[in-house]
Amino acid sequence: xxxxxxxxxxxxxxxxxxxxxxxxxxxxxxxxxxxxxxxxxxxxxxxxxxxxxxxxxxxxxxxxxxxxxxxxxxxxxxxxxxxxxxxxxxxxxxxxxxxxxxxxxxxxxxxxxxxxxxxxxxxxxxxxxxxxxxxxxxxxxxxxxxxxxxxxxxxxxxxxxxxxxxxxxxxxxxxxxxxxxxxxxxxxxxxxxxxxxxxxxxxxxxxxxxxxxxxxxxxxxxxxxxxxxxxxxxxxxxxxxxxxxxx
Amino acid sequence: xxxxxxxxxxxxxxxxxxxxxxxxxxxxxxxxxxxxxxxxxxxxxxxxxxxxxxxxxxxxxxxxxxxxxxxxxxxxxxxxxxxxxxxxxxxxxxxxxxxxxxxxxxxxxxxxxxxxxxxxxxxxxxxxxxxxxxxxxxxxxxxxxxxxxxxxxxxxxxxxxxxxxxxxxxxxxxxxxxxxxxxxxxxxxxxxxxxxxxxxxxxxxxxxxxxxxxxxxxxxxxxxxxxxxxxxxxxxxxxxxxxxxxx
DNA sequence: CGGGGAATTGAATACGTTCAAAGGCCGTGG
DNA sequence: CCACGGCCTTTGAACGTATTCAATTCCCCG
Numbered sequence: 271x272x273x274x275x276x277x278x279x280x281x282x283x284x285x286x287x288x289x290x291x292x293x294x295x296x297x298x299x300x301x302x303x304x305x306x307x308x309x310x311x312x313x314x315x316x317x318x319x320x321x322x323x324x325x326x327x328x329x330x331x332x333x334x335x336x337x338x339x340x341x342x343x344x345x346x347x348x349x350x351x352x353x354x355x356x357x358x359x360x361x362x363x364x365x366x367x368x369x370x371x372x373x374x375x376x377x378x379x380x381x382x383x384x385x386x387x388x389x390x391x392x393x394x395x396x397x398x399x400x401x402x403x404x405x406x407x408x409x410x411x412x413x414x415x416x417x418x419x420x421x422x423x424x425x426x427x428x429x430x431x432x433x434x435x436x437x438x439x440x441x442x443x444x445x446x447x448x449x450x451x452x453x454x455x456x457x458x459x460x461x462x463x464x465x466x467x468x469x470x471x472x473x474x475x476x477x478x479x480x481x482x483x484x485x486x487x488x489x490x491x492x493x494x495x496x497x498x499x500x501x502x503x504x505x506x507x508x509x510x511x512x513x514x515x516x517x
Numbered sequence: 518x519x520x521x522x523x524x525x526x527x528x529x530x531x532x533x534x535x536x537x538x539x540x541x542x543x544x545x546x547x548x549x550x551x552x553x554x555x556x557x558x559x560x561x562x563x564x565x566x567x568x569x570x571x572x573x574x575x576x577x578x579x580x581x582x583x584x585x586x587x588x589x590x591x592x593x594x595x596x597x598x599x600x601x602x603x604x605x606x607x608x609x610x611x612x613x614x615x616x617x618x619x620x621x622x623x624x625x626x627x628x629x630x631x632x633x634x635x636x637x638x639x640x641x642x643x644x645x646x647x648x649x650x651x652x653x654x655x656x657x658x659x660x661x662x663x664x665x666x667x668x669x670x671x672x673x674x675x676x677x678x679x680x681x682x683x684x685x686x687x688x689x690x691x692x693x694x695x696x697x698x699x700x701x702x703x704x705x706x707x708x709x710x711x712x713x714x715x716x717x718x719x720x721x722x723x724x725x726x727x728x729x730x731x732x733x734x735x736x737x738x739x740x741x742x743x744x745x746x747x748x749x750x751x752x753x754x755x756x757x758x759x760x761x762x763x764x
Numbered sequence: 765c766g767g768g769g770a771a772t773t774g775a776a777t778a779c780g781t782t783c784a785a786a787g788g789c790c791g792t793g794g
Numbered sequence: 795c796c797a798c799g800g801c802c803t804t805t806g807a808a809c810g811t812a813t814t815c816a817a818t819t820c821c822c823c824g
Binding site: 351353354355357359360361362372373374375376377381382408411412414415416418419420421422423425426427428429430432433434435436474475476477478479512513516517 | 600601602607619621624628629655662669670674723760
């Protein structure tokens, strides 16, 4: 079991190409701002573009009043919450081009924590200002509906991917397929995925122990379905993976 | 282990009180229609109110173009899909006052199946007509945003309830708490829940076998946390239940 | 009253967890 | 440049839990 000497985290950090606006979930809201006349003020004045976020930094925490909704432009964001007993519960991850914070629009406050896993960057739209703009410009309301509808759809997809799965292998396979599909949006590769988060975070998310996750990864590798190289995974047989996930 | 002789399904069917509009997820969209002047046409002409649905009947199926979004007014709706291998995958349940079908707004087609478990009734809003109305009446757009935002929030809650849980007991406890919270909205009782769906459907949803679910239910009953009586459950110790679910 | 499907219970097996130990990666310092 | 230490990841063995298959009980409906 030889391993290359190259540092994987450095490899990942090196590939710091921001996701293009065309491939971003926020685009529906940003686009009309970009072409409109007097609306140009929105993008320049109220919106933060490609704001850097340090590894480990929290974008928002549970219980805080909503300030903004975000889109990832580079890096990975972890969505999680702490249980009463102090245990962390990982609820999901957001990748370049994906939206987060929208779950706080209805309750007016954040209901979970959002934390950067690695060095990341985000576009940030303050919600008050956005709602002000939407009142004056009906098309923005349309776009907001589009935006949130899409998020509803994605959440449903997520449920489909992780609910009603029993074995560790099935859950891992479903996770990898989900990663591959979402990865294809922003990264070129159709078969390679970079997982910036720790094994602990993935295991937590899947409701497994880190040891079980590790064993399942090893097993899939032995079956020639994937190739594991630290935080970089290669999908060798996506068809077999779909079978394992029972899709 | 004595059991009462009364038929449980008949008991449930007997309590056929439609959920009030005040407690319905669609209310945000319906209300302005009810008070507006020329908008009265919407509720009378395009919207179906309390339409009966026979047990087993499908409201919509995966792949069909979107026709309408729905709210349950009585009974229970099962959200599910069939995998490539023919296995059914239960993704969730909708109870009186809750919305469903909204996940099809973005992709313009239904991505899952919605089936009535028992005799049910729904309010139905055709999507084309709704969008037409929204174009003319900005407040409806506002309400639509409110509606879908709320649904995003609820989906996140669902994820939190079921993702990142490992043991059978933990998942069952989380399920029961979720049922209790959602039940409190439309039914008076704070401690009793009626589960119209089969044990198979629940087990499928939780990623367990029916036997494991049955055993877990029995165990929680022996621990004096719940009382199981066919499809009717009573929560005896909700605090202990929250501990078991690791909330 | 009796048949059939759903739900529960029992025993053997398979799988995931736990605890322990070893290996690999990376930053620091000699 | 290499050695050291800490942290994350992987592997091993014993144990506990979920699954499987089979049998029984319960419940609904004719």
